Amino acid sequence: MSQTDSVLVSFRGVRKTYDGETLVVKQLDLDIYRGEFLTLLGPSGSGKTTCLMMLAGFEFPTGGEIWLDGQLLNNVPPHKRNIGMVFQNYALFPHLTVEQNVGYPLTVRKVAADEHAYRVSNALKMVRMEGFAKRYPAQLSGGQQQRIALARALVFEPKLVLMDEPLGALDKQSREHMQYELKSLHEKLGLTFVYVTHDQGEALTMSDRVAVFDKGIVQQLDTVDSLCESPCNEFVANFIGDSNRLRGTIANVDGDYCEFHLPDGTRLVGRHLGRAKAGTPAVACIRPERMQLTAGASKSRGNALAARARGLIYFGDHVRMRCGLPEQDECFVKVPLGTEALETFAPGVPVALEFKPEHLRVFA
Numbered sequence: 001m002s003q004t005d006s007v008l009v010s011f012r013g014v015r016k017t018y019d020g021e022t023l024v025v026k027q028l029d030l031d032i033y034r035g036e037f038l039t040l041l042g043p044s045g046s047g048k049t050t051c052l053m054m055l056a057g058f059e060f061p062t063g064g065e066i067w068l069d070g071q072l073l074n075n076v077p078p079h080k081r082n083i084g085m086v087f088q089n090y091a092l093f094p095h096l097t098v099e100q101n102v103g104y105p106l107t108v109r110k111v112a113a114d115e116h117a118y119r120v121s122n123a124l125k126m127v128r129m130e131g132f133a134k135r136y137p138a139q140l141s142g143g144q145q146q147r148i149a150l151a152r153a154l155v156f157e158p159k160l161v162l163m164d165e166p167l168g169a170l171d172k173q174s175r176e177h178m179q180y181e182l183k184s185l186h187e188k189l190g191l192t193f194v195y196v197t198h199d200q201g202e203a204l205t206m207s208d209r210v211a212v213f214d215k216g217i218v219q220q221l222d223t224v225d226s227l228c229e230s231p232c233n234e235f236v237a238n239f240i241g242d243s244n245r246l247r248g249t250i251a252n253v254d255g256d257y258c259e260f261h262l263p264d265g266t267r268l269v270g271r272h273l274g275r276a277k278a279g280t281p282a283v284a285c286i287r288p289e290r291m292q293l294t295a296g297a298s299k300s301r302g303n304a305l306a307a308r309a310r311g312l313i314y315f316g317d318h319v320r321m322r323c324g325l326p327e328q329d330e331c332f333v334k335v336p337l338g339t340e341a342l343e344t345f346a347p348g349v350p351v352a353l354e355f356k357p358e359h360l361r362v363f364a
Helices: 048-056 098-108 113-126 142-154 172-189 200-206 224-229 234-239
Strands: 007-017 023-033 037-041 063-068 083-086 160-164 192-197 209-214 217-223 244-254 257-261 267-273 281-286 292-295 303-314 318-324 331-336 350-355 361-363
Touching: 007 048, 007 192, 023 048, 023 192, 023 217, 037 048, 037 200, 048 063, 048 083, 048 160, 048 192, 048 209, 083 142, 098 113, 098 142, 113 142, 142 172, 172 200, 192 200, 200 224, 209 224, 209 234, 217 224, 217 234, 234 281, 234 361, 244 267, 244 331, 267 303, 292 331, 303 331, 318 350
Parallel strands: 037 192, 037 209, 083 160, 160 192, 267 361
Antiparallel strands: 007 023, 007 063, 209 217, 244 257, 244 281, 257 267, 281 361, 292 350, 303 318, 303 350, 318 331
């Protein structure tokens, strides 16, 4: 099967405005493949939820086309799109039992009684809630209610399942547990999942691909590892994972790399992302886990920053050391427990932060 044949959803030149002036979504072209787990990730107001709502049919595009499995959706009402939907607030009917809530889409579709009962039972087994069929939503925990909402979205065997921040109301432990369950269920069923979140951890844990939104535009659409290791611009570098930002000037360019000068005279070499010429002000990003901490002055001939330790933040298996740099924002370095430099830690002691050129990304 070619990649073109495997496309389930296509956005073609889609635009959306609510007031006739400001575009919430700007010229979106996006293909979603059969069987993939695609996450739309971005901050509030970036356009990700609007895209999901247009796909679901709760909003209509101002311009462009949305296609599902060869059918133009622009004027198709939500109940005729064969799309399952899971909301953040669960949207369960409080006066109906679990099995009645799950079976509601089948009731609307007038599915025969025997088939209805079989599908409800099967959907509850998928989410491991078969023992709760006679209970009411108020008798369930948040995580259990979310499982029921998911079962309801799956019960009528949709072509596509959409999820709008479905784990946002759960506590941290329940949220992390549900992330693994959703990914496992996706792999088992082979359905296409489109998931909206502002939580990068959720996106990185579950997704095959992630579309990073900002200001109504997909800044980068890529696999999880590519987003982490090869962000295409400063926004993606800072939004995916943690990054330290260094302000300076591009001194010269040599192919894919450039020499980057900081205001205090420090000279670094990094990957040159963009077409900026020598003399251009720029921002460089380096992840805390890509930096190596050594006590005192650097002995490396490569990239190194002279810093002063300011404090430690414990994360269980490692610590983040806060470091002060001349004429820069505070930066962080990830340090494994047992590292020699931690034994001599004291606020104000000089440290060196070393890293390889390929891990420093310079954005003009």
